[in-house]
Amino acid sequence: MCQILRVAFLALLALPNALAKPHPKEYVANYDDLPWDELTPNPLPSGYKSLTYNIFQVDQYDGFISPSSGTQYAMAFGGSGNISVSDPSTSFTLKSFNYACSSGVPQPECAISMWGFKGKKLAVKQVIVFPRLDPGHYIEEFVMNGTVLGNKWKGLTSVGFSIARKDNGGDMYGGLMIDDLRYTISK
Ligand SMILES: *[C@@H]1O[C@H](CO)[C@@H](O)[C@H](O)[C@H]1NC(C)=O
Numbered sequence: 001m002c003q004i005l006r007v008a009f010l011a012l013l014a015l016p017n018a019l020a021k022p023h024p025k026e027y028v029a030n031y032d033d034l035p036w037d038e039l040t041p042n043p044l045p046s047g048y049k050s051l052t053y054n055i056f057q058v059d060q061y062d063g064f065i066s067p068s069s070g071t072q073y074a075m076a077f078g079g080s081g082n083i084s085v086s087d088p089s090t091s092f093t094l095k096s097f098n099y100a101c102s103s104g105v106p107q108p109e110c111a112i113s114m115w116g117f118k119g120k121k122l123a124v125k126q127v128i129v130f131p132r133l134d135p136g137h138y139i140e141e142f143v144m145n146g147t148v149l150g151n152k153w154k155g156l157t158s159v160g161f162s163i164a165r166k167d168n169g170g171d172m173y174g175g176l177m178i179d180d181l182r183y184t185i186s187k
């Protein structure tokens with residue numbers, strides 16, 4: 001009898017855990033595991049680490065700005081692109097990533113606008129800055145910058161990026177590099 005009560009009690013204790021949502025799954029996209037061919041476009045495979053990339057391509061270190069990890073990164077040539085959850089029944093929470101505007105040297109200070117969507121609804125917007133690059137430096141001094149997103153970047157279905165000159169909002173004629181994108185995916 002005592003044993004039966006005990007088992008029932010333990011089962012009761014376990015219940016809330018069993019009913020709780022599964023923990024969000026953590027990902028780091030570093031793009032180093034993706035194929036890259038110098039002679040062809042290199043779109044990211046759909047569903048790479050549960051996300052779908054628009055415009056962004058896999059790109060490889062070419063002697064300019066080093067990726068923050070490995071030899072590859074994702075590059076939006078032209079500076080605009082977006083990333084969405086591959087499974088529309090999921091959402092993602094963007095935690096952090098590294099970035100650079102890549103238009104050569106010199107290049108003006110670059111403003112990267114970011115929009116986070118929940119479905120069609122704009123949920124959060126932010127502008128981050130990549131500093132101007134001046135001539136007269138060693139190439140090694142040009143590195144990616146990093147950003148950690150606040151808790152508004154939660155439960156999103158899509159994130160859009162677009163770069164512009166910070167001083168006048170004009171075109172940069174360059175690309176947006178991103179690397180080490182950290183996020184979680186929730187059902
Ligand atoms: C993402 O980019 C693609 C290609 O430019 C565009 O068709 C689509 O509407 C964009 N999606 C969002 C949510 O911005």
Ligand SMILES: *[C@@H]1O[C@H](CO)[C@@H](O)[C@H](O)[C@H]1NC(C)=O
Binds near residue numbers: 131141142143144146
């Ligand atoms: C940001 O990038 C610039 C240009 O490459 C670099 O000089 C600077 O050290 C970087 N800052 C950080 C905090 O990474």
